[in-house]
Amino acid sequence: MATLVERERKYSGDAEFRLPDLTGCGGVATMSDATTLDLDAVYLDTADLRLARSGFALRRRTGGHDAGWHLKVGAAGGARTEYQFPAAPDEVDPPPQLVTLFRAASRGGTVAPAARIVTRRRERRLLDGAGRPLAEVAEDSVEAQDLVSGERQAWHEIEVELVDGDEALLDAVEARLREAGARPVPVSKSHRALGTRLAAARSAAPDPGVAPVLDYATAQRDVLIANHPGAWSGDEEAVHDVRVAVRRLRSTLRTFRGLWDRRESESLRAELRWLGGQLGPVRDSQVMAARLAGAVRAEPDELVLGPVAARIAERFAADLAVALAELRTALDSDRYADLLRRLDALLEGPTARTVDARWVARRVRRAVTRADDRLDRALAGATDDAALHEARKAHKRARYAVEVREPAAGRPAARLVTRLKELQDFLGAHQDSVVTRDVLRRQALRAFADGENAFTYGVLHARQAAAADRDLPGLLRARDRVRQRKVRRWLAE
Structure with missing residues (x-):
């Protein structure tokens, strides 16, 4: 099982948004040519969405360079720990190694498919003068479906994920993206796909005194x-x-x-x-x-x-x-x-x-x-x-x-x-x-x-x-x- 720390920020833009030139941002010398990827992910959760409510995201994804089982821990927009595990063909149940890690979030309950997210991704690398990758920028066209309610959504999203860069680079890229009309997105794709059911699952506000x-x-x-x-x-x-x-x-x-x-x-x-x-x-x-x-x-x-x-x-x-x-x-x-x-x-x-x-x-x-x-x-x-x-x-x-x-x-x-x-x-x-x-x-x-x-x-x-x-x-x-x-x-x- 591979473990890595993911540091990324997400943004949305309207239909007219175009990715600006990001050279000059925090040491970026050049942008690589775009690579197109097709990603298909099924997210699993408990019936009451305890994983999503606890800041966990469990998925089985096909396509891309890291296909397989992924467990992400942490809120979108900050550092998140990601655990990756290979997936066998036609495997539908998460491996025991991952079940152990989300057992508290699921409260020991079983998980089942909760949402499906299909993404067409155009990915570029931001390189310094020596050709070292500082970050990856992905333009995602997303189609999502809540597999329980049937609700469907589609949106465009930009992800900026650090490779060898730092927070100053993320700040500089964010400033450039905002100038081009992008807006920060505070939630992950899975939270957005499950948004209606997550809102319904929230507890009522307690009395002010308590x-x-x-x-x-x-x-x-x-x-x-x-x-x-x-x-x-x-x-x-x-x-x-x-x-x-x-x-x-x-x-x-x-x-x-x-x-x-x-x-x-x-x-x-x-x-x-x-x-x-x-x-x-x-x-x-x-x-x-x-x-x-x-x-x-x-x-x-x-x-x-x-x-x-x-x-x-x-x-x-x-x-x-x-x-x-x-x-x-x-x-x-x-x-x-x-x-x-x-x-x-x-x-x-x-x-x-x-x-x-x-x-x-x-x-x-x-x-x-x-x-x-x-x-x-x-x-x-x-x-x-x-x-x-x-x-x-x-x-x-x-x-x-x-x-x-x-x-x-x-x-x-x-x-x-x-x-x-x-x-x-x-x-x-x-x-x-x-x-x-x-x-x-x-x-x-x-x-x-x-x-x-x-x-x-x-x-x-x-x-x-x-x-x-x-x-x-x-x-x-x-x-x-x-x-x-x-x-x-x-x-x-």
Whole structure:
């Protein structure tokens, strides 16, 4: 299976539109002669168009230089990840490798033909002075049919896709195309073909009072779906983003728990905790491996005794392999698909009660106050590592609660979010030190048992303890900054 990142922009023009000369745009020296291609693609989706609604496009295409199965992930107009897989003759079902990647978007449901798009394409390459291709420009005459409703459409479209060029080239080409009468198109061909059914599938707008909470939670649900392929592959950024989205969802269901049936929301929080438990070992292994590798590199050579770096790499490579296999099993499971379907029902269905902005604001204030109390108890008397960890989690919940109000409250809320993030970072650094010291202690015991020198692990352990002590004054300053009256005054409004 081939994987590539597609960076393209789309435009439409009326019947009189003609592609202008694009030489001089962002280093373009010449335009190649046009090549004509005939493309025929059948797009598949669930009955309720979950793939399209989640920013996924699954198609089987014939014609062109990349005929076969394609899965695109991401919104049109930005960078999209495309997975390509060969198609056998007369194959109608997508290969299991692709099914795995869109399982979250389909909620585990089956897919069937949803639209057919036939394109006559005139393609040119934009070349620099050395003949290097910077981008491809395609003029597409499109005929589309919704295979369920029977609705037909036809239009003319221009696509500009980067090859070795950059965003500045796309900007320059866009300016030239606009001058010639082209207009940006914000949706993909498949979305346009399915536009009527997609509009009908959209959920009704929620009541204004609850809208900020539902919008925030829905955005986190969408992060889960969008990052599913990357998380399944073990991509560090995708695993991190999914893990944070899970935390935000669990926190939102807790902070605003009165909005939904209590039994269902608590059950979903438990399922999200299970999912977070599958993500944690993968992300922790990735982070700890990088953290310790950097710590070893920072030590003078004379303090690194024995194969310390190699042992750390071996240990976390093995841990990561096991954790990733378990995560893939979870993401492929019916349990995960059911979690997503239940989350859809919770976020897209009616709430258990009608609330106003004041109700939301009170719960945000309560989350911030609870975080204050947790930290005060943790700092009372001797510093308690476990209590500081609980304070860190409370401040995450407080930050996520404030983020719910950020779109409406604007800069005051954004400033409090920033201050909470600063404090959370200090608490996080302390917890990282606690966890790292425990890992180093166990690594030292393992080295000793294997007859290796454990000296370096002790050095690294001492440095982690010293760093935790040095962070305490910064933590206190961050606590005071987050509690300044001018930062919190808006919370009472």
